[in-house]
Amino acid sequence: MIAIQFDHFGGPEVLTPVEVAPPAPGPGELLLRVEAAGVNFADTHQTDGSYLNADRLPYIPGSEVVGRTPDGRRVLARVSNGYAQQVVAKESSVFGIPEELDAAQALALLMQGLTAWHLLRSAARLRTGETVVVHSAAGGVGSLVLQLAREFGAGRVLAQASSPSKARLALDLGADAIVEYPLEKGADVILDAVGGELFDRALASLASFGRLVTYGNASRSAFTPVDPARLNRLNASVVGFWLRPTLAAPGAVGGPLTELLDLVARGRVTPVAGGSYPLAEARRAHEDLLARRTVGKIVLRP
Template structure:
C-alpha cells in the first residue's frame, strides 16, 4: 500500500512516499480502507521530534481517518498510522458515521472538535455569560471553538487571527469581534495554541478569576516561565491541556463526539475544511500548515 513515512526527524522534507506492507489487525482491532486522513499541527511536532511523546523511527504519522471497515460500515476512527491507504483501529476507537457526511467535516470533529469541546468544557470550565477569546480562530480547533463557545453559553466570543480573510471567517462563524492584544476589555477565558509573546500578552489580558488555556506552541518559542507571584497579582490561572490523556478518561470520547456529530447534523456547527491534498502530497500539506496558508481542517486523500 502507499503510505507516508519519515525515517529521521526534521521538517516537511523528511516525509517520503513509500510502498509499505498493509497493516494486520490484532484482537479487538479493525482494518480500515482509508477514504481520508486528517492532518493535525501535532503531526508537524511529531515529524520534527518535538512532540510530547516521541515515536520510534521509521514512523508513519497520522492519528485519524475516515474509511470503510471490513464489514462495510463507514467509520471515523482514531489510529496511530493514518497517512496510508489502510489503517488499523481499536474497535473502541471508532464511531460509525452517516454516508452523506463529508469526510473532511467528520475528521474536523475528531481531534480538532474534541480538542475544542474539552478546552471549553474540561479545561476552561466555561460558565454562561463569560467572555472567551480564541487565538488562531480560523484554524481547525479555533474555528470550532468559536462556534462551540457560543453554543455553550459564552456572553461574548472574540477572535484573534493572522490575516483579514481569517478574521472575516471567524466573524462569519459567530465571533462578536476580531481583536488583538491588549484586549479592549479583560477576558474570562483565553484559548491559546501559539505560545511565545502572544501567550504573555494574553496572560495580562485575563480578568480576575480568568483562565488562560495553553494547548500548543505553534510559534515554537522557547520555555515561557510563569511567575506564581504574577498569577497571584492577576488572580488568574494558566491551564495546560493535552488531548491524548484527556481522552483516556471515562466518557471523554464517545459522548462528546456524538454531541459534535449531532450539532453538525442539525446545522448548528459548521466544520471548516481546507481543499484536500492527495496523500502523496503530504509534504506540501505540512508546508502550507506551517506557513499558515491553510484554513480549517487539513485532509489527505489516498
C-alpha cells in the first residue's frame, strides 16, 4: 500500500510517498480502508521536529481517519500513521458516522473538535455571558470554537483573522466582530495557538480574572516568558492546553464527541470543510497550512 513517510526532520519537504506493507490488526483492533485522513497543525510540528512528544523515525504521520471496517461500516477513528491507504485502529477508538456526513466535516470534529470543546469547557472553564476572543478564527479549531462558544453561553464572541476573506468567514460563522489589540474592553477568555507577539498583546487585553489559554505556537517564535508579577497586576491567568494527555482522561472523548455529532446533526454547528488533497500531495497540504492559505479542515484522500 502507499503511505506518506518521513525519515528525518526538515518541514514539509521531508514527506515522501512510499510503498509499505499493510498493517496487521492485533487483538481488539480493526483494519480500516481509509476514505480520508485529517491534516492537523500538530503534524507540521512533527515533520520539523518541534512537536512536544517527538516520535521515532521513520514515521508515518496522521492521527485521524474516516474509513471503512471490513464489514463495511463507515467510521471516524483516532489512529496512528493515518497518512496511508489502510490503517489499524483500536475498536475503542472507532465511532460510527452517517453516510451523508462529509468526511472533512467528520474529521473536523475529532482532533480539532475535541480541542475546541476542551479549550472552552476544560481549560478556559467558560461561564455564561463571558466575552471570548478567538485567534486564527477561520482555522480548523477556531472556526469550531466560534460556534461552540455561542452554544456554551458566551455573551460576545470576537475573532482575529489574517485576511479579509477569513474575517468574512468568521463573521458568517457567528463572530460578533473582528478585533485588533489592544481591545477597548478586556476579554474574559482569549484562545491563542499563534504565540509570539500576539500572545503578549493578548495578555495585556485580559479583563480582571480573565484567562489566556495557549494551545500552540504557529508563529514558531521563542516562547514568551510570563512574569508572575505581571499576572498579579492584571489579576489574570495563563492556562496551557495540550490535547494528547487530555484524551487519556476518563470521559474526555466519547461524551464530547457525541455532543459534537449531535450539534452537527441538529444544524447548530457546521464544521468548515477546507481543501482536499491527494495522499501523494501531503507535502503541498502542509505547505499551504503553514502559509495560512487554508481554512477549516483540510484532508488527504488516498
